Amino acid sequence: MLEKLIIQKTLRVPASTGAAGDGTPVARQLDVVLLDVGFSASRALLEHIGTLAPAPAMDLAATVVSAVRELVGDHVRHNAYFIDFPDGVPDTAEFWADRLRAAVFAGGGTATDEQLRDAVASGAVNLLDLPAYGTYQHTHAELLAAHDELISAAGDRVTLLHLGDSADVEATRLYLALAGSSTPHGEADLAILSELAVTCVDGAQPAEIPVRENRAVLNGIRLVLGRPLVDVDTTTDVLRLACQVSGGDASLVTPTRFRAFRRPERRVLLAALNDVVGASPGKLGDVVRYAERWKRLGERLHPHEYDQWPHAQAVFEVARGERRVHTLAGRAEAAIRAGAIGSATSVLSAAPGLLLRSADRLLRLASEPERSGVVEAVAGALGSASGRVLLSLREHVDNRLTPMSARMYASRSRSAWVGPDERPPLPAELVAELSSLLDVEISARLPQLERPLVVDPEVLDVALPLSGKAAEGGFAVLPRGSRAPVSGELLRFFTYWRQASRRTDYDLSVLLLDDEFHTAGQVSWTNYRHDGVVHSGDVTEATDGATEFIDVPLTTGGRYVVPQVFIYSGESFDEVAESMFGYQARTREQRGAPFDARTVRARSHLRGQGRIALPMVFARNEDGWQAVWLHLYLPGTPSFNRVEDNTFTTADRVRALMERRYLTVSYLVDRWRERAEVTTWNGRVPDEPVTFIGIQAPEDLPAGSEVYTLDRLSELIPG
Known part of the structure; x- marks a missing residue:
């Protein structure tokens, strides 16, 4: 539903166009229900609902409640394996021995407690074979009955919902903002943009669409609906579009299996290619990078059937190697390998964005006489590059005064690789000069504010959202590197997943690190307790959904608390029907059910590529605790991932991110x-x-x- 989507994205409730009447009782009921999930309606919103007839008022209230419950993860039932969690959680080995004892007695056998404990310690016991292990032994209703109501606290979250304009106006506003964004979107926002593009295809359009992946999404809708394409000015734009309408990856990170195209669609794509190359033959150089994909696309488009578009046919000739072209990047790389940094800089000056992205490498390789020429070229390119590139370079040079303990490479799919930082630092005077040049250019581009x-x-x-790829969708989710103060005395992490077609076991774990990022302990399905940190119990399948919790008192001895979600077996984060991670903040006196929406501070989707998710890290400093967003996924192994096997890998990535200075x-x-x-x-x-x-x-x-x-x-x- 469009209204629900708008509420979840903007916290603005589209005004209803329903009949007028007395909806005051509905407004009062809505206000009470919203407080139960940590939200509050603005005065204007309550007044608007109060002026509607009961039926449309109830419809609008139901939409609002449904939207916010889903936003904070309250639309599903969060059960805990141990019904009294966080109380009543047994020692891990004793619990396993108890399950083994039940299995032995059920089979008519006998064994002493010592024999059972030895069997558990040997590792020869298959926990999944033990009676009742990993499956809920009580219903969600029984869990709720075992807990008192949540005790309210002054620090409980209250998020305000505002009254918006009509649904059509709000949809258009959101569409224009997403389509015209100067930064790439993550998967969640791209899905929203795709849905809005269908509704807004014939309405107002943004003056420009800077992000090419956004163009692919919009043009994919336009191609299917028979509308003219917009802003196609490179051959790669056409390739992205073909990937998008084939249900593949428009960012071109992973290959796409192209679908069959209808003849009208083939004509549109080939005509667009012909126009691009006809206007600028040099753009054939872009084809080489994705030659194999162009060859596969050619098998679907049949360009040989359309002699009226010879420039389009040239694209596939280049892809097949029948026609050679020299790319700008190739010429620059050849010059760098020959040691001609001045020549490489001159070549790259024709592509300002590429020059700025290569600035660090050029400056490191340049001799003293050449370095001033590189700086001069960089200064000349600033006015032609996008603001996102300028800010990225500004953040980059801010981290180049000293070598990092480890250098982390985070991809657009949020996977991360860490290696040694072998680059020599840039001289302090050079960093200062570049920073000053960038500050002046960025300041000049900021809009002139007409109000205080x-x-x-x-x-x-x-952190500045330079790319939506570096974050997940959800509630109160911040870009990678962002820091937020943590209130309360107790953190409660939760992960929920629901398998789609086969048995799936996710494991929530916590790794504790000391000041030097060395392991100070862990809590997981193999260790239910450590230094006051408590696990809610291991759930090993999720046909109807499953939740695991971990409580972390903020008096714990670790300097860094790293919650993680491991795929032990089954479906990936991209395959499951639903998966999420979030955290709640409570006081020690607050009881209530393990999950209560009023205490949820943030909830994010888990939809990355990898078998281990690192959503956040919590760090202690002199002012208390801070939540720092990671949004990282590690490859792990196909099955049986455990926190004990990944402590070094995790600590490396946490250290690399914590030591990096992000532009905020x-x-x-x-x-x-x-x-x-x-x-x-x-x-x-x-x-x-x-x-x-x-x-x-x-x-x-x-x-x-x-x-x-x-x-x-x-x-x-x-x-």
Whole structure:
């Protein structure tokens, strides 16, 4: 449903166009129900529902409740293996011995406690063969009956929902923001964009679509619906489009099995190719990089049947090696290998973005006389590169004063490889010069604010969303490298999964690291307790869904707390029907069921490639605890992944991320301070319209205010 999608993405409730009447009782009921899941309706929203007739008021209220429950993970039943969790969790070995005792007695055998413990310790026992191991022994209703109601605390989360415009207006606004974004989207936002593109295909369109993957999504819809393509200006745009409509990877990270195309579709794709190459023959150079995919696409498009488009036919001639072209990157690489850094810089100057991405390498390889020429070329390219490239380079040079203990490479699929940082550091004066050049250019591109800027201090440590690929969808999810303060006295991690077609066992675990990132302990299905940290019990299949919890008191001895989700067996994160990770924050006195939506601080999807998920790390500093977002997936092994087998790999990645300096919202705010009035949000509503930047929008800002919250932070990235 479109309205639900808008609510979950923007926390704005589209205004109903239903009949007028007295919906006041419905509004009161909605307010109570929302508080039970940690939300609150703004005054304007409650007043709007109160003016509707009971039937449309109830429809709107039901949509709101359904949307927010799903957003925080309250749409499923979160059961725990041990019904009294966090109390009543036994010692791990004793529990296994108890299950083995039940198996022995059921078979008519006899054994002493010592023999049972020895059998468990030997590792020869198959836990899945033990009676009742890994499957719930009570219903969700029985779990709830065993726990008191949650004791409310002052720190419980309350997220405000605002009244929006009509569904059509809200859909168009969201569509234009997503389609015109200057940063790539993650899978969740691309799915939203695809759905909105169908609804908005004949409506207002963004002035430009900077991200080529977004173009592929929109043009995929337009191709199927018979509308003209938009903004196709490279051969790779056509390849992305073919991948998109074939249900493949438009980012071109993984190969796509192309579907059969209808004749009208083939004509559109070939005509687009012909126009691109006809206008700029040099763009044939892009074909070489994806030659094999072009050959496979040619088998589906039959370009030899269309002699009226010779430039399109040339694309496939290049792919088959029948026609040779020299690429700009190839010429630059040849010059670098020959030691001609000045020549390589001149070649790359024709592609400003590529030059800036290669700047570090060129500067490291350049001699002293050549280095000034590289800096001059970089300065000349700044005005032609995208804002995202400028910010990426600014973040990069900020990390080049000293070698890192480990260098981490995170791919667009959120997998990560860590290796030694063998690059010599850049000279401090060079870093300062590049930083100054970038600061000036970025400042010049920031929009001129017509209103005073008010900034919520909690947003300052949020990493700039330079790519949506570096984050998951969900609730209160922040980009990789973002830091958020942690309140409460107890963290409760949870993971939920529901298998699609075969038995699937996910395992929630926690790794504790000390100041030097050495292992200080772990809690998992093999070790239910350590230093006050408690596991809720191992669930080994999820036909109807399964949840595992881990409680971590913030008095624990570790410096870093790393929750992880391991695939022990079965379906991958991309294959299961549903999977999620999240955390709750509670006081020690708060009881209640293991899962309560009011205490959920964040919930993210688990949809990456790999067998081990590292969603976050929690770090202790002098001011308390911070949550730091990782959004990483490790390959692991096909089966039987365990925390004990991955401590070194995990610690390496955590250390690499924690030591890296990310460019955050505070960087942009500092640029604005030089030319605009900037104040810190103190909870008091200003008297005049403002531009507000924060985690969530406050209520009752003056009319005409512009609000940038988590769903709109990417709009702050200059073009």
